[in-house]
Structure formats: structure tokens, C-alpha cells
Amino acid sequence: MxxxxxxxxxxLMFTPGVALAQKSGSRPDFTLSxxxxxxxxxxxxxxxxxxxxxxxxxxxAASAARSGCEGSVSAAPDLQLTYEAGxxxxxxxxxxxxxTTLLINTPDGQxxxxxxSGGDLNPQVLISDPQSGRYDIWLGTYNDKMVQATLEVSELxxxxxxxxxxxxxxxxxxxxxxxxxxxxxxxxxxxxxxxxxxxPAANAKAGCEGSVSAAPDxxxxxxxxxxxxxxLVExxxxTTLLINTPNGRxxxxxxSGGSLNPKVQITNPQSGRYDVWVGTYGDDMVQSTLKVSExx
Numbered sequence: 001m002x003x004x005x006x007x008x009x010x011x012l013m014f015t016p017g018v019a020l021a022q023k024s025g026s027r028p029d030f031t032l033s034x035x036x037x038x039x040x041x042x043x044x045x046x047x048x049x050x051x052x053x054x055x056x057x058x059x060x061a062a063s064a065a066r067s068g069c070e071g072s073v074s075a076a077p078d079l080q081l082t083y084e085a086g087x088x089x090x091x092x093x094x095x096x097x098x099x100t101t102l103l104i105n106t107p108d109g110q111x112x113x114x115x116x117s118g119g120d121l122n123p124q125v126l127i128s129d130p131q132s133g134r135y136d137i138w139l140g141t142y143n144d145k146m147v148q149a150t151l152e153v154s155e156l157x158x159x160x161x162x163x164x165x166x167x168x169x170x171x172x173x174x175x176x177x178x179x180x181x182x183x184x185x186x187x188x189x190x191x192x193x194x195x196x197x198x199x200p201a202a203n204a205k206a207g208c209e210g211s212v213s214a215a216p217d218x219x220x221x222x223x224x225x226x227x228x229x230x231x232l233v234e235x236x237x238x239t240t241l242l243i244n245t246p247n248g249r250x251x252x253x254x255x256s257g258g259s260l261n262p263k264v265q266i267t268n269p270q271s272g273r274y275d276v277w278v279g280t281y282g283d284d285m286v287q288s289t290l291k292v293s294e295x296x
Contacts, residue, residue, distance in 0.1 A: 026060065026064065026075070027060060027061075027064035027065060027075070028060055028062065028064065028065040028073055028074075028075060028077070028103060028105075028138055029075050029076065030077055030105050030136040032075060032076035032077065033076060034076060034077040034078060034079050034080040034136070035054075035074060035076050035077070035078045035079075036052060036054055036078050036079050037079065037080070038079070038080040038081075038082065039052070039079065039080075039081055039082070039153075040081075040082045040083075040084075041081065041082070041083050041084070041153060042083075042084040042086075043083075043084060043085055043086025043087070043088060043155065044086060044155070045155070048154050048155055048156050049091075049152040049153055049154035049156070050152070050153045050154070051150050051151065051152050051153075052079055052150070052151045053148070053149075053150055053151075054078050054079065054094075054139050054148075054149050054150070054151050055146050055147070055148055055149070056073075056078070056094065056096065056100045056139035056140060056141050056146070056147045056148075056149040057071075057072060057073070057074070057139070057140060057141035057144065057145055057146040057147055058072050058073045058074030058075065058138075058140070058144070059072055059074075059144055060072060060073050060074060060075050062101060062103045062113060062138065062140050065103060065105070065111050065113075066103075066111035066113060068113070069101070069103055069111070069113035070101045070113070070115045070140065070142075071100070071101030071103075071115070071140030071141055071142055072140055072141060072142070072143075072144055073101075073103055073138035073139065073140040074138065077105075077136040077137055077138055078137055078138050078139050078151070079136075079137045079151060080134060080135070080136055080137070081134070081135040081136075081137060081153060082133070082134050082135075083130065083132060083133065083134075083135060084132050085130045085131060085132045086155075087247055087249075088155040088156075088247075088248075088249070089126055089127060089128050089129070089130065089155065089249060089250075090126075090127045090130040090153070090154075090155060091124065091125070091126045091127070091152075091153070091154045091155070091156075092104060092124070092125050092127070092135070092137060092151070092152070092153055092154075093118045093122060093123060093124035093125070093151075093152050093154070094118070094122055094123050094124075094139050094149045094150065094151050094152065095118070095120075095122050095149065095150050095152065096122065096147050096148065096149035096150070097147070097148075098121070098141070098145070098147045099115075099116075099121040099141070099142060100121070100122065100123055100139055100140060100141055100147055100149050101113065101114065101115050101123050101139070101140035101141070101142075102114045102115075102123035102124070102125055102137070102138070102139060102140070103137070103138040103139075103140060104125055104135055104136070104137050104138075105135070105136040106127070106130075106131065106133075106135055107131045107132065107133025107134055107135065108131060108133075112125050112127070113125070114206070117202070117206035117207065118206070123139075124206050125206070126205055126206050126207065128249070128251075137151065139151060165198075165199050165203070165214050166199065166203040166204055166214075167199055167201065167203065167204040167212055167213075167214060167216070167242060167244075167275075167277055168214050168215065169216065169244050169275045171214060171215035171216065172215060173215060173216040173217060173218055173219045173275070174193075174213060174215050174216070174217045174218075175191060175192075175193055175217055175218050176218070176219070177218065177219035177220070177221060178191070178218070178219070178220055178221070178292075179221045179222075179223075180220060180221070180222050180223070180292065181222075181223040181225075182222075182223060182224055182225025182226070182227060182294065183225065183294070184294070187293050187294055187295050188232070188291035188292055188293035188295070188296070189291070189292040189293070190289055190290065190291050190292075191218055191289070191290045191292075192287070192288075192289055192290075193217045193218060193233075193278050193287075193288050193289070193290050194285050194286070194287055194288070195212075195217070195233070195235065195239045195278035195279060195280050195285065195286045195287075195288040196211060196212070196213070196278075196279060196280035196283070196284055196285040196286055197211050197212045197213030197214065197277075197279065197280075198211055198213075198283065199211060199212050199213060199214050201240060201242045201252060201277065201279050204242060204244070204250050204252075205242075205250035205252055207252070208240070208242055208250070208252035209240045209252065209254045209279070209281075210239070210240030210242075210254070210279030210280055210281055211279055211280060211281070211282070211283070212240075212242055212277035212278070212279040213277065216244075216275040216276055216277055217276055217277050217278050217290070218275075218276045218290060219273060219274070219275055219276070220273070220274040220276060220292055221272070221273050221274075222269065222271060222272065222273075222274060223271050224269045224270060224271045225294075227294040227295075228265055228266060228267050228268070228269065228294065229265070229266045229269040229274075229292070229293075229294060230263065230264070230265045230266070230291075230292070230293045230294070230295075230296040231243060231263070231264045231265075231266075231274075231276060231290070231291070231292055232257050232261065232262070232263045232264075232290075232291040232292075232293065232296065233257065233261055233262050233263075233278050233288050233289065233290055233291070234257075234261050234288065234289045234291065235260075235261065235286050235287065235288035235289070236286070236287075237260070237280070237284065237286045238254075238255075238260040238280070238281055239260070239261065239262055239278055239279060239280055239286055239288050240252065240253065240254050240262050240278070240279035240280070240281075241253045241254075241262035241263070241264055241276070241277070241278060241279070242276070242277040242278075242279060243264055243266075243274055243275065243276050243277075244274070244275040245266065245269075245270065245272075245274055246270045246271065246272025246273055246274065247270060247272075251264045251266065252264070262278075263296075265296070276290065278290060
């Protein structure tokens with residue numbers, strides 16, 4: 001739901017630091033000089049989040065960069081981030097008192113965008129396995145309105161501004177735990193789980209589907225070898241899968257296993273604890289079978 005206010009001119013007229021020429025153009029253009037400069041961040045940066053005050057908005061449709069992107073932005077990027085990646089995911093989000101949007105061009109030229117995934121009409125983009133290189137970032141608004149916003153860059157996960165309970169790795173698992181060592185038999189290892197709950201999986205990672213319990217359904221303590229590790233769920237109804245790995249990274253899936261079954265394959269898995277949630281849609285509880293395999 002978009003909240004659109006009527007008056008916008010005053011915010012534009014009395015906010016210093018942004019030239020009107022930079023806010024015009026036919027499409028977002030990463031070759032233009034960024035409105036609010038550049039920053040270089042290396043994995044492990046502090047403080048985390050890194051923040052920057054930005055006047056969001058412009059007259060260029062974000063959809064001119066990628067179909068389906070929302071809001072209007074300036075032609076020039078608002079910020080240029082040069083990032084040296086490590087092992088952590090990269091989250092870019094914005095907070096503001098009004099509805100804003102986010103548009104990002106990644107080092108490989110991919111366009112990413114979001115409207116409200118950060119909660120409270122705030123945009124958020126989580127980039128798994130981020131590349132090192134240059135990220136051009138735009139903050140957008142609706143109806144050519146200019147809105148004061150704070151851009152945040154973090155390696156510590158999503159914003160909690162959306163409120164509500166989140167999947168919690170500190171809670172005791174609903175269906176216990178298992179220790180598996182590479183080469184385990186039988187393969188797959190199977191566990192019967194009543195899937196579902198009242199906690200949005202998206203509270204752990206933006207874009208994840210379904211509702212899960214607050215506590216993990218299952219814990220897998222895994223001693224890795226040279227094989228990939230696959231988590232698969234089978235059920236008679238649509239289920240989802242959410243996993244937190246030993247390094248704190250979140251994985252999720254809806255239907256990659258076929259027949260509405262979720263599947264997550266982890267390449268070069270780490271040894272350690274994997275917390276696993278099986279979700280459903282709505283408040284339905286669904287009987288399911290979780291499978292863990294090195295052979296899939």
C-alpha cells in the first residue's frame with residue numbers, strides 16, 4: 001500500500017546539496033557522478049550499519065532501468081559504493097517517514113529493486129554472496145516527491161523495523177537434532193515434521209516465503225567432506241524451507257524441489273550447526289518429511 005502526500009515542492013526547494021540537473025533525465029544512468037558522493041567499504045566494516053542521509057526521489061521512472069521497479073529516482077545515482085566482499089551477505093536498505101523505494105546496479109550490471117521489504121514502507125535488498133566491486137544506489141519516491149531518508153549498508157542482516165517475532169536460532173528445536181558426518185547412511189536422512197507457524201520467514205531474510213515457528217524445527221550438526229549438502233521437503237501441500245548455516249547465512253526456497261516442494265542445495269558446505277525451519281502459507285500446519293542428503 002502506497003501512502004502519497006499532496007505537497008512536495010517545499011522539500012525540494014529548501015533542501016541543499018543536490019543540483020536539480022542531477023535529478024533529471026530519461027533513465028537511471030550509472031555513468032553520472034553520484035549526488036551524495038562515494039564510499040569504500042571492506043567486509044567487516046564498522047560501524048555496521050554504515051549510514052548516509054539522502055534526499056530521495058527524482059523525475060526518472062525506476063522502471064526505465066528494470067521493468068517492475070517502483071517509484072521515481074534521479075538520473076544520477078544517489079551513492080556509489082565500492083565494496084570488498086567477504087563471507088557475509090550484504091544488505092542495503094533505507095528508512096524514512098514516508099514511502100520510499102530502492103534501486104541498485106551491481107558490479108556485474110544486474111539491476112535490483114525493492115519497495116517495502118524492510119517493513120513500515122521501507123525498502124530493503126539483501127544480496128547473498130555479494131561480489132566485490134561498484135554498487136550504484138538510487139533512492140526513489142512516488143509522484144516526484146522528495147523525501148529525506150537514511151540509507152543503510154550492513155553485513156549484519158535485515159532491519160527489525162518490520163516488527164513482530166523472527167525465527168530464532170537460540171530457541172530449542174521443535175523436533176530435536178541429529179549429528180551427521182559426510183558419507184552418512186542411510187542417505188537421505190529423514191525426519192517427520194509438522195510444518196508451519198505464525199512467524200513470517202521474511203523476518204529472517206527479505207524475500208523468503210511462508211510462515212514458520214519461532215524455534216527451528218530441526219538442528220543438523222554436520223561434519224562436512226567434499227560433497228554438497230541438500231535439504232529437501234516433501235508434503236502433500238505447498239511448503240517452504242528456511243535454513244541458517246554455521247556462518248550465519250540465511251537460505252530459503254519455495255518450489256525448487258518440484259511439485260511445490262522446497263529444496264536448498266549448499267555447495268561446499270561448512271561443518272557446524274544448520275538450523276532448519278519448514279514453513280507453510282497462511283496458518284496451515286502441514287505434515288511433511290524433511291530430507292537431508294549428499295547424493296541429490
